[in-house]
Amino acid sequence: MPATEIPVPLPQQPYKILIQEQGIAEIGQHLRNSHLLRKTLGQKILVVSNPQIWKHYGDRLQGSLEAAGYEVLSCILPAGERYKTLKTIQKIYDCALAHRLERSSTLLALGGGVIGDMTGFAAATWLRGISVVQVPTSLLAMVDAAIGGKTGVNHPQGKNLIGAFHQPMLVLIDPETLQTLPGREFRAAMAEVIKYGVIWDEQLFQALEASPRLDQLRYVPPSLLSDLLKRSCAAKAKVVTQDEKEAGLRAILNYGHTLGHTIESMTRYRLFNHGEAVGLGMIAAGRIAVALQMWSQDCCDRQHRLIQKCGLPTQLPQDFDSQRVLSLLRSDKKVKDGAVRFVLPRAIGQVTLIDQVPDEVVLSVVEALKSPHA
Amino acid sequence: MPATEIPVPLPQQPYKILIQEQGIAEIGQHLRNSHLLRKTLGQKILVVSNPQIWKHYGDRLQGSLEAAGYEVLSCILPAGERYKTLKTIQKIYDCALAHRLERSSTLLALGGGVIGDMTGFAAATWLRGISVVQVPTSLLAMVDAAIGGKTGVNHPQGKNLIGAFHQPMLVLIDPETLQTLPGREFRAAMAEVIKYGVIWDEQLFQALEASPRLDQLRYVPPSLLSDLLKRSCAAKAKVVTQDEKEAGLRAILNYGHTLGHTIESMTRYRLFNHGEAVGLGMIAAGRIAVALQMWSQDCCDRQHRLIQKCGLPTQLPQDFDSQRVLSLLRSDKKVKDGAVRFVLPRAIGQVTLIDQVPDEVVLSVVEALKSPHA
Numbered sequence: 001m002p003a004t005e006i007p008v009p010l011p012q013q014p015y016k017i018l019i020q021e022q023g024i025a026e027i028g029q030h031l032r033n034s035h036l037l038r039k040t041l042g043q044k045i046l047v048v049s050n051p052q053i054w055k056h057y058g059d060r061l062q063g064s065l066e067a068a069g070y071e072v073l074s075c076i077l078p079a080g081e082r083y084k085t086l087k088t089i090q091k092i093y094d095c096a097l098a099h100r101l102e103r104s105s106t107l108l109a110l111g112g113g114v115i116g117d118m119t120g121f122a123a124a125t126w127l128r129g130i131s132v133v134q135v136p137t138s139l140l141a142m143v144d145a146a147i148g149g150k151t152g153v154n155h156p157q158g159k160n161l162i163g164a165f166h167q168p169m170l171v172l173i174d175p176e177t178l179q180t181l182p183g184r185e186f187r188a189a190m191a192e193v194i195k196y197g198v199i200w201d202e203q204l205f206q207a208l209e210a211s212p213r214l215d216q217l218r219y220v221p222p223s224l225l226s227d228l229l230k231r232s233c234a235a236k237a238k239v240v241t242q243d244e245k246e247a248g249l250r251a252i253l254n255y256g257h258t259l260g261h262t263i264e265s266m267t268r269y270r271l272f273n274h275g276e277a278v279g280l281g282m283i284a285a286g287r288i289a290v291a292l293q294m295w296s297q298d299c300c301d302r303q304h305r306l307i308q309k310c311g312l313p314t315q316l317p318q319d320f321d322s323q324r325v326l327s328l329l330r331s332d333k334k335v336k337d338g339a340v341r342f343v344l345p346r347a348i349g350q351v352t353l354i355d356q357v358p359d360e361v362v363l364s365v366v367e368a369l370k371s372p373h374a
Numbered sequence: 375m376p377a378t379e380i381p382v383p384l385p386q387q388p389y390k391i392l393i394q395e396q397g398i399a400e401i402g403q404h405l406r407n408s409h410l411l412r413k414t415l416g417q418k419i420l421v422v423s424n425p426q427i428w429k430h431y432g433d434r435l436q437g438s439l440e441a442a443g444y445e446v447l448s449c450i451l452p453a454g455e456r457y458k459t460l461k462t463i464q465k466i467y468d469c470a471l472a473h474r475l476e477r478s479s480t481l482l483a484l485g486g487g488v489i490g491d492m493t494g495f496a497a498a499t500w501l502r503g504i505s506v507v508q509v510p511t512s513l514l515a516m517v518d519a520a521i522g523g524k525t526g527v528n529h530p531q532g533k534n535l536i537g538a539f540h541q542p543m544l545v546l547i548d549p550e551t552l553q554t555l556p557g558r559e560f561r562a563a564m565a566e567v568i569k570y571g572v573i574w575d576e577q578l579f580q581a582l583e584a585s586p587r588l589d590q591l592r593y594v595p596p597s598l599l600s601d602l603l604k605r606s607c608a609a610k611a612k613v614v615t616q617d618e619k620e621a622g623l624r625a626i627l628n629y630g631h632t633l634g635h636t637i638e639s640m641t642r643y644r645l646f647n648h649g650e651a652v653g654l655g656m657i658a659a660g661r662i663a664v665a666l667q668m669w670s671q672d673c674c675d676r677q678h679r680l681i682q683k684c685g686l687p688t689q690l691p692q693d694f695d696s697q698r699v700l701s702l703l704r705s706d707k708k709v710k711d712g713a714v715r716f717v718l719p720r721a722i723g724q725v726t727l728i729d730q731v732p733d734e735v736v737l738s739v740v741e742a743l744k745s746p747h748a
């Protein structure tokens with residue numbers, strides 16, 4: 001099956017996103033057939049994955065790589081955001097040492113965002129940086145985490161506080177892996193897809209609005225799935241290319257994330273997963289924008305309906321401590337000289353960075369998220 | 375007192391090495407007077423140091439920075455190579471979080487190579503990279519570690535296996551700090567100075583040969599000290615600028631280090647310090663080059679005498695396991711496709727990379743290092 005290629009033309013290291021049904025079975029050929037990759041990547045590939053993913057796709061991936069002449073080693077980590085720590089990174093280092101990885105060796109992340117972020121960070125820091133290939137198997141990783149070179153782990157007191165920028169050599173997306181993705185993970189990732197609609201791509205937003213259901217993969221027509229993958233990856237690729245190190249434009253990708261991270265952290269990464277928290281963060285950001293008279297109530301409602309149609313939570317628990325939100329926001333890494341920076345929508349497909357959101361607006365919006373939507 | 379400026383004109387981030395007597399007392403002005411630094415660095419500076427260094431120079435540094443308007447925070451770590459671990463990096467992260475460092479905040483390393491490497495690594499990985507200023511207080515850090523952006527920590531099974539490239543915004547060298555440097559540390563660093571003579575700068579080598587004694591700072595005339603600092607920094611700056619990420623030329627800086635690291639690791643970082651091990655590594659590399667008929671016995675002897683004149687060890691302990699050297703060399707990060715790469719001299723001031731050194735040559739040279747020099 002032919003692959004869709006989305007270029008990420010970064011000056012220092014241009015790479016491609018390949019979207020291809022059954023792509024995992026052809027990854028060895030993709031690496032061998034690329035002149036650049038053949039020249040850059042050595043013989044050894046250490047695949048980092050978790051038990052479930054490895055069980056489903058490990059054989060197919062390994063077979064394809066070995067058929068192309070690579071030596072394939074594996075490092076299987078426990079699944080879950082709570083293992084996204086420096087301690088787990090140590091395990092990757094130990095595997096790298098045990099298998100005598102060299103500077104020309106490659107790490108390959110086969111899994112969701114947690115596996116991708118950790119594998120990327122290990123690759124960024126082992127021997128001061130070795131190559132990494134991303135094979136995202138969750139929708140969230142496909143449309144977001146695997147693209148753009150952000151890697152990292154959590155500090156006990158905050159998400160992704162420890163990390164590095166380290167671009168992959170290739171991102172290979174095989175939509176078939178979504179078949180085994182739990183429904184909740186699928187829905188959560190749809191929050192990021194909606195995000196691309198709000199911040200960048202009005203047509204994507206409208207395409208999502210046109211679909212009767214979005215809460216389960218089987219209700220999403222293949223043509224829409226294909227379209228949302230391409231459009232989301234293309235949006236991310238374009239933003240990242242214009243601003244690799246998050247000096248400016250890239251900050252718009254944090255739409256919904258400033259509050260989202262705080263919500264995740266305050267509920268100890270247990271009540272909501274990342275995408276669910278981002279969905280809540282987008283609802284909050286939308287309402288802040290309305291309160292600041294930047295955005296229409298109508299657009300805000302359309303966003304709310306879309307998030308709801310994806311089966312995402314739209315309400316905070318009653319015991320959520322809205323007062324604590326502000327102090328936590330200040331320890332977030334998106335703070336600049338003490339001011340919390342919000343990404344707020346101006347239109348469907350367009351956002352702006354705003355530094356001066358009054359504390360009381362944030363508080364009242366967060367507090368209102370504890371009540372059902374009127 | 376006027377500062378000597380040595381530019382490090384890296385395309386992505388050009389910076390300067392300033393060498394200035396009493397420079398620590400003027401660091402605040404240096405940061406404020408530079409248009410680039412004033413624009414880049416935020417208000418907060420977290421100084422990372424160890425108890426001894428902080429006691430000697432902490433007040434002076436803090437006073438200068440505060441007088442220039444910076445908010446100065448400190449993070450004091452235990453001294454010693456054995457603390458150069460991810461666990462100690464966690465302490466820097468905890469300080470960074472406690473003091474709410476932002477993306478525009480700066481880490482400042484005040485100390486020797488261990489402090490510089492760890493501070494650089496923490497800066498490379500906190501919030502995916504914040505600014506770092508290096509104020510090296512040991513001769514080793516001045517002429518080597520602080521320049522060039524290599525940062526890292528040790529893995530229990532190997533030195534500097536974990537790390538990142540992260541260039542400083544400024545390197546400030548105040549030679550006065552050498553007054554409190556223990557004699558053994560001074561001698562060890564002279565190994566790196568000799569290294570620059572052998573790999574790059576014949577005049578530096580000859581200047582060192584002309585000095586009657588080099589084993590203690592007080593025997594080194596101020597003019598020679600000034601000259602060796604400038605020439606060593608200039609050599610490192612030139613090599614690093616031509617090859618930031620160690621793709622080629624920069625490997626010559628590893629002269630003496632391939633075996634040096636192995637010697638350090640096999641003696642558990644206790645018997646020899648880094649520079650002493652490098653001195654032994656250079657003696658071994660020199661003899662390997664003679665065995666391969668690349669270098670004259672005369673040059674090899676001149677190098678040996680210079681190392682001896684610095685009061686550096688020139689002999690391995692009798693129980694040193696020469697056989698283990700080869701297997702350890704293979705887990706070193708300078709391995710490429712299984713071949714151990716040596717940097718070997720061709721002349722005073724010129725070296726070459728050699729991949730095919732026969733195991734028996736390495737073994738016999740290492741074994742001979744257990745006997746006194748004939």
